[in-house]
Amino acid sequence: MSSSKSSNVECVGKQDWTSEYNHIDCTRYYRELMDKGQIVERCEIVAKYTERCLLPLFQKWAIDLEKPLKFLDVLCCYGNDTLAYTNAYYQEDYAKTWASEETCYQIIKPRQFPVKTLGIDISVPALEFGKKAGIYDEIKTLDLNNLPDMDINFLEENCKRANILIMNSLNYIKEDQIHRIIDWFSGGKEPGMIAVGFIYPYDIPERISRYKEHLLEKLKFFGSVSMMNRYLREAEALSFGPEFGTWRRVYYEIWYLTRNE
Numbered sequence: 001m002s003s004s005k006s007s008n009v010e011c012v013g014k015q016d017w018t019s020e021y022n023h024i025d026c027t028r029y030y031r032e033l034m035d036k037g038q039i040v041e042r043c044e045i046v047a048k049y050t051e052r053c054l055l056p057l058f059q060k061w062a063i064d065l066e067k068p069l070k071f072l073d074v075l076c077c078y079g080n081d082t083l084a085y086t087n088a089y090y091q092e093d094y095a096k097t098w099a100s101e102e103t104c105y106q107i108i109k110p111r112q113f114p115v116k117t118l119g120i121d122i123s124v125p126a127l128e129f130g131k132k133a134g135i136y137d138e139i140k141t142l143d144l145n146n147l148p149d150m151d152i153n154f155l156e157e158n159c160k161r162a163n164i165l166i167m168n169s170l171n172y173i174k175e176d177q178i179h180r181i182i183d184w185f186s187g188g189k190e191p192g193m194i195a196v197g198f199i200y201p202y203d204i205p206e207r208i209s210r211y212k213e214h215l216l217e218k219l220k221f222f223g224s225v226s227m228m229n230r231y232l233r234e235a236e237a238l239s240f241g242p243e244f245g246t247w248r249r250v251y252y253e254i255w256y257l258t259r260n261e
């Protein structure tokens, strides 16, 4: 099974999580990032924001289109964010299932709206887990920093077709590729929402500004939510602290924008 190294494009000092991203199932990812790092808290915030602000829209779109919505998670890993959006997973739901090898393939809440899911990532084991667990209907292994022409076409088509596109962990991907994904998504014809997660500081403050400017040029602002991403490991904290003044945590902001009609 491949174990693709996930290298940060520019952010020096960030912990290397390659082995957590390439384990056979989500349990290491859950233990190290979601539980110890407390990413699970932001997943619950996403789930509750979705229930309150996004679900009515998604349900209406599915009725108007008379078909399930297409949901695309770019850099999906095992599918923790997808589960928050599509199945309204709370902290207790991940804890009940994702913490143990015996239960991690179980999904204990149904999808909350008619939806078909596609997960894209470089990690074959993470994607295979997501498919086997039923989080993803389709999966596609892509190295987003090195795309052959055939895969560029696949990604472009699926960004245009997506009614919901979520994208986090921008620090792994070259800046121009993120801009291309935004352009492709904005070229879609059906109703659509993009959710982009920005992590401060390791998505690089200047880059975050450029992504936001680009999003506002191409799409219509819908809303945003702020939260903690995770606790830092000691070495990361030491390397980030002097420049950014954050010694314990990295922070997270999600922007939601819709396609212009």
Ligand SMILES: C[S@@+](CC[C@H](N)C(=O)[O-])C[C@H]1O[C@@H](n2cnc3c(N)ncnc32)[C@H](O)[C@@H]1O
Residues within 6 Å of the ligand: 005, 006, 007, 021, 039, 075, 076, 077, 078, 080, 081, 120, 121, 122, 123, 126, 142, 143, 144, 145, 146, 168, 169, 172, 173
């Ligand atoms: C933190 S996980 C993202 C999980 C989830 N979206 C979240 O933010 O909690 C980062 C993911 O980026 C993937 N990744 C890193 N470099 C990549 C690349 N060049 N192409 C595609 N995926 C990549 C890793 O395999 C990993 O699954």
